[in-house]
Amino acid sequence: GAHYSESITGQFRQQLKAASDELGVSELSWLMACFKMVVFHYTQQTHIAIGVPVAGRGHSSTANLVGLFVNMQAIVADFTAQNTVQSLVKNVHDSLQAAQQHQDVPFDQVVEAVVTERFTGQSPIFQIVATYLPYEPLSLDIPGLSLEAKSLPNHASKFPMSMNWIASDDRLDCQIEYQQDLFDDVFIQQFMTHFIDTLQQALTNMSEPVVEVVRPTVVWPHCQAANPTGLLEGFDWQVELNPDALALDYGE
Numbered sequence: 001g002a003h004y005s006e007s008i009t010g011q012f013r014q015q016l017k018a019a020s021d022e023l024g025v026s027e028l029s030w031l032m033a034c035f036k037m038v039v040f041h042y043t044q045q046t047h048i049a050i051g052v053p054v055a056g057r058g059h060s061s062t063a064n065l066v067g068l069f070v071n072m073q074a075i076v077a078d079f080t081a082q083n084t085v086q087s088l089v090k091n092v093h094d095s096l097q098a099a100q101q102h103q104d105v106p107f108d109q110v111v112e113a114v115v116t117e118r119f120t121g122q123s124p125i126f127q128i129v130a131t132y133l134p135y136e137p138l139s140l141d142i143p144g145l146s147l148e149a150k151s152l153p154n155h156a157s158k159f160p161m162s163m164n165w166i167a168s169d170d171r172l173d174c175q176i177e178y179q180q181d182l183f184d185d186v187f188i189q190q191f192m193t194h195f196i197d198t199l200q201q202a203l204t205n206m207s208e209p210v211v212e213v214v215r216p217t218v219v220w221p222h223c224q225a226a227n228p229t230g231l232l233e234g235f236d237w238q239v240e241l242n243p244d245a246l247a248l249d250y251g252e
Helices: 010-023 027-043 085-100 107-114 185-204 231-241
Strands: 002-009 049-054 071-076 128-134 161-167 171-178
Touching: 002 010, 002 185, 010 027, 010 085, 010 171, 010 185, 027 049, 027 085, 027 128, 027 161, 027 185, 049 085, 071 085, 071 107, 171 185
Parallel strands: 049 128, 128 161
Antiparallel strands: 002 171, 049 071, 161 171
16 A cells, blocks of 8 residues: 645635534535545546544443444445535535444444445445544653654555545645555545645535536646546446446446
8 A cells, every 4th residue: 555645734724624614514524525526526426435433432431441442434425416515515514423323333233234245355335434633742751761753654555545634723634545556646646636626626615516616627647547548448447446336227
């Protein structure tokens, strides 16, 4: 796996906070909605499930326990290209709120209930993941020791694509982790630029249809992963992105 990061600062960062307050939704709702819009642009799928991890510490009995209790939730917010940005953001917000009501249900039980066929090497229900974390500076103070946070290299990505947002008051770091056998570096840079551009357009055009806001405003250089050059290449690309999608529909 590999990573690519960009940051949102200054007035752009404050616009996101103000828009969230205006609609009465979380920043995650805005970020997830725009993430879904960009995924829609490349896949033309409006039924998009995105995995979101939750801490799994909703009860006081687990608050002081040492261990990993993280559970995964699938957030699905259906929409059409003609839905407005505002309606999609609120739809995502409602989906996140509803999922929180069932955060204690183990993801394995959800898979057993809704997935009838499993495929080796492919995560069930969703293939992309998004996380939102508040930035917490290292504050451990141990006499006689000097502590410094270090990023550890991660050579394997568990999902085809993961979008991670780390938020502080004046900065939002956006990081994509991706599988290099599915996406090349140029495409990921294009995707990130497209996401940030879509977010900026959405914040100032809430009443516009999704299809208008997600339209790229810049032209990127040729990218094999994003711009298949022929029918077979295009078919292979769609199979990688949407392995469960209908391939052909003949007749009525």
